Amino acid sequence: MTIDGTTQPGATPGGASFPANVDSSLAIQISGSALLGADDDGLSIVTGADGTEIRGLSFTDFTGSSSEAIVIWASSNNLLAGNHFGVDATGLVAAANRLHLYVGSTSTGNRIGGTAAADRNLFSASTSAAIMLDGDGVIGTIVQGNDFGLLGDGSAGSTGWYAIAANGTSTGAIGGTAAGAGNRFANGLAASRRLATPPSRRSATRSGPTRSPASTSRGTVRRPTTPRTSTQAPTTCSTSRCRPVRMPAPRPSRSLRRARR
Numbered sequence: 531m532t533i534d535g536t537t538q539p540g541a542t543p544g545g546a547s548f549p550a551n552v553d554s555s556l557a558i559q560i561s562g563s564a565l566l567g568a569d570d571d572g573l574s575i576v577t578g579a580d581g582t583e584i585r586g587l588s589f590t591d592f593t594g595s596s597s598e599a600i601v602i603w604a605s606s607n608n609l610l611a612g613n614h615f616g617v618d619a620t621g622l623v624a625a626a627n628r629l630h631l632y633v634g635s636t637s638t639g640n641r642i643g644g645t646a647a648a649d650r651n652l653f654s655a656s657t658s659a660a661i662m663l664d665g666d667g668v669i670g671t672i673v674q675g676n677d678f679g680l681l682g683d684g685s686a687g688s689t690g691w692y693a694i695a696a697n698g699t700s701t702g703a704i705g706g707t708a709a710g711a712g713n714r715f716a717n718g719l720a721a722s723r724r725l726a727t728p729p730s731r732r733s734a735t736r737s738g739p740t741r742s743p744a745s746t747s748r749g750t751v752r753r754p755t756t757p758r759t760s761t762q763a764p765t766t767c768s769t770s771r772c773r774p775v776r777m778p779a780p781r782p783s784r785s786l787r788r789a790r791r
Contacts, residue, residue, distance in 0.1 A: 565594065652677050
């Protein structure tokens with residue numbers, strides 16, 4: 531299945547390759563501002579939906595205590611390209627999500643962004659994270675060519691704590707050596723972090739997963755009381771060797787219980 535918002539009149543896919551700003555201007559914005567449920571999500575790509583492509587959409591205002599803009603659950607070889615997260619269709623007005631993208635269960639070979647200019651995603655304002663890769667079954671996720679913590683004009687757009695986090699032994703690649711494969715991280719967002727929660731600390735039932743906060747031998751990782759608000763110039767991360775920093779885990783979600791019923 532393909533959902534391509536760039537086919538709509540007025541949409542302009544991005545034409546600038548990494549390390550320039552993501553300059554796409556879109557025509558479709560999906561807002562969670564009218565949703566009342568604490569675990570309402572924007573889109574869910576679940577079992578049976580392998581090979582889905584989501585392109586040219588803006589996701590904003592999914593701020594429920596367990597909400598995500600997009601969920602990938604037990605689904606593989608999907609592509610998210612040319613989208614805006616936590617910023618409106620123009621790419622210039624921040625409108626935060628709690629968590630932009632959650633990938634869990636057995637989900638392999640998913641691609642977030644790409645080396646082509648039109649494939650780059652813009653991950654802007656969030657209240658927890660941009661991308662969460664959750665569990666040993668999340669294998670081979672590729673994250674390339676994206677901007678994190680910025681608006682489309684390169685100005686500050688982040689209110690989140692970190693860009694990419696992984697639980698368990700989930701694997702993949704952040705950036706790469708090919709032209710256009712690098713990601714940009716700015717405004718206090720850490721490039722990547724592997725959380726210390728072992729897989730046995732989480733559970734998945736027939737009705738869906740239960741996600742627990744990340745824990746370490748020193749106790750539960752908690753959010754800082756003051757957010758990072760640095761407006762430093764963007765830094766690039768063209769390989770998977772991004773310097774990790776300590777950061778909190780996303781809040782638990784109940785959204786996928788409905789999706790698997």
